[in-house]
Amino acid sequence: MSVLSDPGTECLAELAALLGGRMTQNAAIRERHGTDESFHPTAAPDAVVFPRTTEEVAEIVRICARHGTPVIPYGTGTSLEGHIAALRGGISIDLGQMDRILRVGAEDMDCTVEAGVTRKQLNAYLRDTGLFFPIDPGADASLGGMTATRASGTNAVRYGTMRENVLGVTAVLASGKIVHTARRARKSSAGYDLTRLFVGSEGTLGVITEVTLRLYPQPEAVAAGVCPFQDMEGAVNAVITTIQMGLPVARIELLDEVQLASVNRYAGFDYKVAPTLFLEFHGTDAWVKEQSERFGEIARDFGGGPFRWATEQEERSALWDARHKAWYANQALKPGSRGWATDVCVPISRLAECILETKLDIEESGLVAPLVGHVGDGNFHLSILVNPDDPEELERAEALNDRLVRRALAMDGTCTGEHGVGYGKMGYLREELPDAVPVMAAIKRALDPQGIMNPGKIVPSEP
Amino acid sequence: MSVLSDPGTECLAELAALLGGRMTQNAAIRERHGTDESFHPTAAPDAVVFPRTTEEVAEIVRICARHGTPVIPYGTGTSLEGHIAALRGGISIDLGQMDRILRVGAEDMDCTVEAGVTRKQLNAYLRDTGLFFPIDPGADASLGGMTATRASGTNAVRYGTMRENVLGVTAVLASGKIVHTARRARKSSAGYDLTRLFVGSEGTLGVITEVTLRLYPQPEAVAAGVCPFQDMEGAVNAVITTIQMGLPVARIELLDEVQLASVNRYAGFDYKVAPTLFLEFHGTDAWVKEQSERFGEIARDFGGGPFRWATEQEERSALWDARHKAWYANQALKPGSRGWATDVCVPISRLAECILETKLDIEESGLVAPLVGHVGDGNFHLSILVNPDDPEELERAEALNDRLVRRALAMDGTCTGEHGVGYGKMGYLREELPDAVPVMAAIKRALDPQGIMNPGKIVPSEP
Structure with a gap:
């Protein structure tokens, strides 16, 4: 069956009957839901819906499936490769109202959240539990969106990406059926790894509505530091040596001199304008001290220094805030x-x-x-x-x-x-993994034979 | 097309023409290739082949596909849920002659090996590089088999399982096509995670012929210890507290008093017969000392002690040897x-x-x-x-x-x-993930429409 680019009045009427005021065709809202933070042009959906439960999402997808109408999941709209563009029209499913933290298992160091919960919301909620969720892509993205795009960010060098930290998902398939990909055991050899298949699937295999995440103990001691280098080569070689020596850095971020100047100007800092590493160590006091000193020796060998160390929370926050402002600072540049x-x-x-x-x-x-x-x-x-x-x-x-x-x-x-791939990097994906893309396409067709799930992203939707 | 239980003389003749003496119908060899280390009855294949290259495996699968003959990959035969049983006859592909270590990237801390390389062979090869591969399921299994069954073992608490440590695979699909699932970047958001789909697929989606693995720096200091507890509850609660406090144990193994007595008798040890934890810490001298002391405090709180610490390589080897002998010790019990x-x-x-x-x-x-x-x-x-x-x-x-x-x-x-699931736990898999199994079956059908890849394992092969 071919995909209609016009969802048709019948489909919209059925969605309106289901959702009432939680479906809209307002032009400004549609426009916003077809625009990400990238340079890709806006492609607005025909309507936006705001479900509150997994069951509602399932019902929405069933309605769309009956009418062959595309479905595009929407988190916070911070993606960067056109992931949310409604290339063939259809319905944007905004998961923002599914923002409940369903369960925190302090003993098991895990939690289950609805897809619309953002990472900052989760960490604010966790503050008093002694636990935190480390994955930090910069933007305050939704955890469903971070799962769908296999997000990572500054902490990945220590804690892994969403791939390593999503323990299971609940998703709505193209058929409108609901799937739970895993139980709560920390590891399992029970069948195909559907969790990892949904992580990074960018809405093309289903709509992720709930995720179970791994949490970590808040580190006892944290030390952050900024270290300028004489040249880019020295900075990069210091990083390589740090990793190869197995120093357990929690973050190790490089800013080139252009980026550093941009951040300085935007945030009012006075860091030396040079290729610079921002680092963080997590552990006990003694451990953090030992590892920081080891890094210091490596940096000196490669023309790095002097450091500015920040062990106080406030100072560290300012430092990472500066790093996270890079994107916005650049617009001002x-x-x-x-x-x-x-x-x-x-x-x-x-x-x-x-x-x-x-x-x-x-x-x-x-x-x-x-x-x-x-x-x-x-x-x-x-x-x-x-x-x-x-x-x-x-x-x-x-x-x-x-x-x-x-x-x-x-x-x-x-x-x-x-x-991620979105539609901006589909051509490059084929160059990167030429014999794997047909396998991805076969999986796509098996799970979404009509091609209604976020069509035109990652792999072609058509047979 | 239905699967023939008799591979037919034509299929065997074509395989013989391709492989000469590297195809056999010898009864003892067939028997051995249909027998794992479990209690599941032997189900011998009709023939066993010994390919030497990925291309040869592809040619074997193409021949079998033409004749609708089942294909069962074989590593070292140490699986435990009937994974290698030729339930519907067919050809056992023994990857043991594909035992070359193709590449070690010391700088990138990764390597690429053929599927038949065993974990001990790899670690012996790595000894002088300062790197090691940590996943240790006990048996000296092949790395292809460990990938196919998503193996883990004693080190998983620190280093993860095969899921976290396989960076990419080369596999032969049911069509005889060869697929490479990933490039060598440490992380990627490029498309569906086919690597993780093959990890744990138990030969039902393809024959894994090469794997790229993550390596780790050999720890500077290692401390291992044995700690008996007054009762099982104390031992388990000490483990839970250790994990929750974020102590980075590299191994933390429990043996109940029956198992401990069995190991003592088999290996000539004199450990106290009690619920006992075997532990290991990896790091620097100071770190290992600090963490060991912290564990000591936790253990005391739960009725554990006294420890026997082993920091010398020889002593540690004896200790873990005792742990690994558990399986064989029990047969003697x-x-x-x-x-x-x-x-x-x-x-x-x-x-x-x-x-x-x-x-x-x-x-x-x-x-x-x-x-x-x-x-x-x-x-x-x-x-x-x-x-x-x-x-x-x-x-x-x-x-x-x-x-x-x-x-x-x-x-x-x-x-x-x-x-893993093999055929021993297929019923339980359906109970565990009732709405996920149909999705797994849809993927299986999409990639193996004839149902020739290790049929009768994980999910039913028939539509």
């Missing part, structure tokens, strides 16, 4: 511009080479493109600042992105370390 | 018996309750069934010693296993923490 965000990830042995070549490429392109990276994983980002009304500049940005991705692929890396 | 091995995994908050109820159940059953567990994950095993010629005893063992699994499921646990 070139007024009127927007950031074309892209990320790649390479084997860490190739990281220095990849970053240095990319820096040269940026310089030659004449573009402004601050570089920031979760370099402990070999992952880094460009935020290419472009004037949205300048087609020539847009073209140059696209070409720079293209060269970046191909450079990473040539180094046996991936076209995206954490932003 | 009741001469003429064989062990009916089973494992479950529950949320750690329910672990004490689950173990205590199970101990009582064993006592009431009149059976001998030593208990041993990777308790840091909530995972434990029974090895029910049965006389294979006593149908009444077999029936009692089956009933004990049944009650154990149902107890774990009632506590929101899983029917298998690490042994």
